[in-house]
Amino acid sequence: MLKNTLEKPVFFLESVRVVVRCRPFSKKEELVSCENILDIDDKLGQITIRNPKAPPDEPLKVFTFDAVYGWTCTQRDVYDDAVRPLVDSVLYGFNGTIFAYGQTGTGKTHTMEGASSDPEKRGVIPNSFQHIFTQISRTQNQKYLVRSSYLEIYQEEIRDLLCKDNNKKLELKESPDFGVYVKDLSSVVTKNAQEIDIHCKMCLSNIFRCLYFTTCTLLPSTSLV
Numbered sequence: 388m389l390k391n392t393l394e395k396p397v398f399f400l401e402s403v404r405v406v407v408r409c410r411p412f413s414k415k416e417e418l419v420s421c422e423n424i425l426d427i428d429d430k431l432g433q434i435t436i437r438n439p440k441a442p443p444d445e446p447l448k449v450f451t452f453d454a455v456y457g458w459t460c461t462q463r464d465v466y467d468d469a470v471r472p473l474v475d476s477v478l479y480g481f482n483g484t485i486f487a488y489g490q491t492g493t494g495k496t497h498t499m500e501g502a503s504s505d506p507e508k509r510g511v512i513p514n515s516f517q518h519i520f521t522q523i524s525r526t527q528n529q530k531y532l533v534r535s536s537y538l539e540i541y542q543e544e545i546r547d548l549l550c551k552d553n554n555k556k557l558e559l560k561e562s563p564d565f566g567v568y569v570k571d572l573s574s575v576v577t578k579n580a581q582e583i584d585i586h587c588k589m590c591l592s593n594i595f596r597c598l599y600f601t602t603c604t605l606l607p608s609t610s611l612v
């Protein structure tokens with residue numbers, strides 16, 4: 388009997404988790420002596436914000452999240468804690484989305500893409516590709532089909548970044564069978580992380596982005612026991 392090496396993932400109790408990553412000051416912010424107004428408590432998942440212009444008796448504003456990551460957190464820390472369990476559950480057959488949100492310059496691209504040349508600086512996207520294909524290569528009694536799509540949502544308009552004519556605006560639809568989907572969005576079958584990387588690089592030159600996400604569909608097919 389062939390052994391299934393895919394471990395049952397640790398599921399989060401919540402179906403939606405909100406985590407916050409606070410980036411360090413940029414050189415420019417240091418040069419103009421920006422003042423830190425945040426206090427991060429990663430054990431409690433809390434961020435406390437002090438309004439520097441407020442009178443001293445004004446209460447601090449405290450916000451609680453599922454997790455918070457301070458400026459010393461590495462790309463690997465963020466991946467292992469916030470993303471790895473979700474990707475594991477996708478490999479187990481569940482749907483999962485990782486969505487980066489924040490105002491310009493807050494670190495979405497750094498967190499999601501990072502610098503692909505340095506393994507320590509790789510972000511969520513390349514790390515999840517690596518994770519998915521490593522796990523697939525270790526699984527012996529299950530076959531996977533990985534399809535990748537790359538799209539941009541900018542000012543309410545959806546563009547297919549794998550399509551040469553990406554000026555065509557796509558529509559968001561809902562079907563009783565698949566749920567919400569993007570009509571006519573192209574997808575390519577990908578066999579390894581490098582192939583996805585090549586597709587992403589082709590797409591990146593076309594991006595003028597405000598928000599994006601990638602989707603990977605994993606379709607377990609025949610189970611060989």
Ligand SMILES: Nc1ncnc2c1ncn2[C@@H]1O[C@H](COP(=O)(O)OP(=O)(O)OP(=O)(O)O)[C@@H](O)[C@H]1O
Nearest residue numbers: 409410411489490491492493494495496497498597
């Ligand atoms: N955790 C971090 N550690 C070190 N540098 C960071 C971190 N997060 C972001 N930066 C740096 O801060 C700058 C802005 O980050 P980034 O480009 O990722 O922001 P963004 O949210 O994607 O902005 P935009 O919406 O304008 O594209 C970059 O120079 C990036 O390298």
